Amino acid sequence: xxxxxxxxxxxxxxxxxxxxxxxxxxxxxxxxxxxxxxxxxxxxxxxxxxxxxxxxxxxxxxxxxxxxxxxxxxxxxxxxxxxxxxxxxxxxxxxxxxxxxxxxxxxxxxxxxxxxxxxxxxxxxxxxxxxxxxxxxxxxxxxxxxxxxxxxxxxxxxxxxxxxxxxxxxxxxxxxxxxxxxxxxxxxxxxxxxxxxxxxxxxxxxxxxxxxxxxxxxxxxxxxxxxxxxxxxxxxxxxxxxxxxxxxxxxxxxxxxxxxxxxxxxxxxxxxxxxxxxxxxxxxxxxxxxxxxxxxxxxxxxxxxxxxxxxxxxxxxxxxxxxxxxxxxxxxxxxxxxxxxxxxxxxxxxxxxxx
Ligand code: AMP
Ligand code: MG
Numbered sequence: 420x421x422x423x424x425x426x427x428x429x430x431x432x433x434x435x436x437x438x439x440x441x442x443x444x445x446x447x448x449x450x451x452x453x454x455x456x457x458x459x460x461x462x463x464x465x466x467x468x469x470x471x472x473x474x475x476x477x478x479x480x481x482x483x484x485x486x487x488x489x490x491x492x493x494x495x496x497x498x499x500x501x502x503x504x505x506x507x508x509x510x511x512x513x514x515x516x517x518x519x520x521x522x523x524x525x526x527x528x529x530x531x532x533x534x535x536x537x538x539x540x541x542x543x544x545x546x547x548x549x550x551x552x553x554x555x556x557x558x559x560x561x562x563x564x565x566x567x568x569x570x571x572x573x574x575x576x577x578x579x580x581x582x583x584x585x586x587x588x589x590x591x592x593x594x595x596x597x598x599x600x601x602x603x604x605x606x607x608x609x610x611x612x613x614x615x616x617x618x619x620x621x622x623x624x625x626x627x628x629x630x631x632x633x634x635x636x637x638x639x640x641x642x643x644x645x646x647x648x649x650x651x652x653x654x655x656x657x658x659x660x661x662x663x664x665x666x667x668x669x670x671x672x673x674x675x676x677x678x679x680x681x682x683x684x685x686x687x688x689x690x691x692x693x694x695x696x697x698x699x700x701x702x703x704x705x706x707x708x709x710x711x712x713x714x715x716x717x718x719x720x721x722x723x724x725x726x727x728x729x730x731x732x733x734x735x736x737x738x739x740x741x742x743x744x745x746x747x748x749x750x751x752x753x754x755x756x757x758x759x760x761x762x763x764x765x766x767x768x769x770x771x772x773x774x
Pocket of ligand 2: 576
């Protein structure tokens, strides 16, 4: 398939290009577009053939539902089962405070919405992205746009144009390139069809901030219950797969900085002796403990958001070095760290060593 590349600057949008992209979506084509979380692979949510093509382009299992992206609240009405849900105080607060932004809310779905989008579930995940190119694209399309992350299923999500080109060139009608994604991890998926609400996937909006806003406990699906990282029981279908993974095996190390470094350096030497290509994923502060030729820095402890912004790009960098074994430092689980650790552990298939 021929893939058109549209370079669009969010601060000075070229509307002739964005109109072209919207036309492709309206015709039932696939368009990759930037969002503040990760790049999304979009199709008109109302067009089941187009939505099926998303699953094909990604190689995504058909039981994994897609999030529908909207540009204004009016678009929700034809997606959810009952408009009155929007009068619910908690939903109102969430939409007012976190939309546009990296929060996906799960609603009961409208029966007119095609089953491909929701993978046969009776609920639908909806989000209003903050990225202006994304929102303008959706506005010009005039209807909800179903979009999962624009990576090949299982690979780290794309947060830079080159990641999207690697995975999607030749598989979609168009790719909108528009710089790096600011947040860098996917949206928080919050199930509001139950009480108390449950986070199905931690993401760009922290559990603490939702809890503070709603003034109630927020449960976390699939919490890691013990030190071995066992009992991981995901409720969002997408969370059950090994995911976000580079080609090499990933091992996460958790504990005090010096102890982690000691352990990683031991594993690292062993890997070199065995003729493997190792790679170390470390913070800016701890990178100095390791042989710099083998280190990818993925964030700064002074600013935890940088770990979110850097995690997927770091994992993809390991692939560029052809690493077959990757030793990654754990980050603090606080705030956005909950989402970062979730992605890191998925990439590692829950392989974590406590030192
Ligand atoms: P992605 O689009 O790649 O960011 O993945 C979307 C995530 O949201 C996956 O983990 C899905 O399983 C989850 N998700 C989307 N819609 C629903 C839904 N209706 N119920 C539960 N999880 C959902
Ligand atoms: Mg994804």
